[in-house]
Amino acid sequence: MSKVPITTGVEELHVHARHTGHRGLDLVLALCAIAISVISLFVAVEHGRTERQLVAASTWPFLEFQDRHEGAVGAEEVQYAVRNAGVGPANLVSTRLFVDGREVRDLPELLSACCGLPKQDLAGMQALGLESDAGLQGILDARETLDILRWDQKHAPPLFWSRLAKLPQHLTFEVCYCSALDQCWITALKSGAEPHRVENCPSDRKNFNPET
Structure with a gap:
C-alpha cells in the first residue's frame, strides 16, 4: 500500500501532496487546479456584479x-x-x-x-x-x-x-x-x-x- 510522503522537523510534521511519479502529468494536474481556481474566482466576481446590478435595478428611479x-x-x-x-x-x-x-x-x-x-x-x-x-x-x-x-x-x-x-x-x-x-x-x-x-x-x- 502506498504511503503519503511526509517530512518531520523538530516541532512540525509536513504532509506533501501525492505525486504520480510522472512529471508531465503532475504539471498538467497542477495547471488544471490553478485553472479551476481562476474560473471559480471569475464566476464569484461575475455573480457579485450581477447581484449589484439586480439591486440597482430594483431601486432605480426615473x-x-x-x-x-x-x-x-x-x-x-x-x-x-x-x-x-x-x-x-x-x-x-x-x-x-x-x-x-x-x-x-x-x-x-x-x-x-x-x-x-x-x-x-x-x-x-x-x-x-x-x-x-x-x-x-x-x-x-x-x-x-x-x-x-x-x-x-x-x-x-x-x-x-x-x-x-x-x-x-x-x-x-x-x-x-x-x-x-x-x-x-x-x-x-x-x-x-x-x-x-x-x-x-x-x-x-x-x-x-x-x-x-
Missing part, C-alpha cells in the same frame, strides 16, 4: 415631466408636475426651472415669466384654487408626483389661461437626483431625453420653490 389637461372644454383642469416613474425612491437634490432660457426661482416668478401675472396677484389666485406642492426637493417615492402647479379653468382669467396652457412649450428643467444607492443623474425631463449619469449632485444651488 423622473419625468407630467403635462395633464383633464375635463370638458371650458372647464379643464391643468396639472404640471414632476413624477417618479421608476421603481425606487428618488432623492431630488437640485431642481431648477427655466422659462425661455431664464431661470425662475419660485411660483410668482414662473407665472410672471410665462403668463404676465403680476406677483402681487398670486395670493388672490391661490385663494381661487391655484395649488402647488411645498418644494421640488427631498425624497420622491416611486410612482409619486409633485405638483409644480395645478389649477382649473373656471377660476382663471381667459388670457392668463391661454398662456398657462402653452407653458410646457417655454419650460425647461435641470434636475439632479440620486437613487437609494447614491447613484446620481441629471435630467432635462424632456420626452425621449436620457438622464446623464454624474458622480454626485451639486448641493449649493438655489432650488425652485413653489411656495416662495
